[in-house]
Amino acid sequence: MEVIEVAAGIIAHEGRYLIARRKAGVHLGGFWEFPGGKREAGETLEECLRRELWEELNIRIGTPTPFQIVRHEYPEKVVELHFFWCRIETGTAVALDCAEVRWVYPNEMAAFEFPQADQPVIAALREKKVSFR
Ligand SMILES: Nc1nc2c([nH]c(=O)n2[C@H]2C[C@H](O)[C@@H](COP(=O)(O)OP(=O)(O)OP(=O)(O)O)O2)c(=O)[nH]1
Ligand SMILES: [Mg+2]
Numbered sequence: 001m002e003v004i005e006v007a008a009g010i011i012a013h014e015g016r017y018l019i020a021r022r023k024a025g026v027h028l029g030g031f032w033e034f035p036g037g038k039r040e041a042g043e044t045l046e047e048c049l050r051r052e053l054w055e056e057l058n059i060r061i062g063t064p065t066p067f068q069i070v071r072h073e074y075p076e077k078v079v080e081l082h083f084f085w086c087r088i089e090t091g092t093a094v095a096l097d098c099a100e101v102r103w104v105y106p107n108e109m110a111a112f113e114f115p116q117a118d119q120p121v122i123a124a125l126r127e128k129k130v131s132f133r
Contacts, residue, residue, distance in 0.1 A: 003071070003078045007049035008036030010067060010085045010121065011059075011093075016105050017125065019112060020056065020098040027076070032112040034083060034121070035098065045082045056098050059091035068124065072117035083121050 011018040011034075020035040022028055037052040039045055046064055053059050064084035071080045095101045104112070106125040114122060 001073075001078050003080050005039040005045065005048075006036055006079050006081045007039060007045040007052065008034040008081055008083050009049055009053055009061065009064065010034055010083055010125070011053075011061070012085065012087055013103065016103040017109075018057075018093055019102050019104055019109070019114075020095065021100040021102075023097075023099050027074075028115050030099075030113075031115050032102075033115060033118065035101075036081075046084070049084055049086070056096055057091075057093040057101065058096050059093050060089045061086040062089045068121055070117050070120055072115075074117075079117060081117055 018035065019032045021032050022030060024030055035053060035056050036049055037056070039048040043051070049064055050061065053061055064086040066082065067085045068083045069080065070083070071078070093101050106122065109122050109126070
């Protein structure tokens with residue numbers, strides 16, 4: 001099966017992270033996620049991340065740091081998620097192309113339903129394996 005490459009942002013601010021709720025009716029609709037989306041032809045993953053965060057949240061980010069790659073096989077598709085740690089450079093996140101956004105601490109994430117593929121990242125954030133730069 002074709003592997004879909006996705007870039008997603010772990011957007012940090014004062015110990016909290018920005019999470020977004022996926023719209024109803026799409027793959028994993030209604031789940032919470034780290035915002036991002038599919039890489040388009042001719043784009044790098046970083047370019048993809050910048051485009052997606054602009055389209056979905058109306059924000060510009062500083063230089064993203066690669067942080068974890070997760071390949072996950074859903075029954076309907078295989079995704080390779082490239083998570084990048086980043087900070088907002090300009091703008092305030094608004095739910096432009098997602099259902100809702102929230103800033104949450106890692107220990108609050110268990111209260112939100114995330115896709116299975118995101119669990120290693122959530123665990124890493126909770127265990128503070130992440131460097132705050
Ligand atoms: N953005 C994002 N996608 C995730 C996460 N976890 C996870 O399994 N996914 C899956 C859901 C989707 O199948 C795929 C990402 O696709 P997407 O729906 O965000 O793609 P997109 O923004 O380009 O949307 P579209 O143009 O295809 O509508 O990766 C996550 O934390 N963030
Ligand atoms: Mg998306």
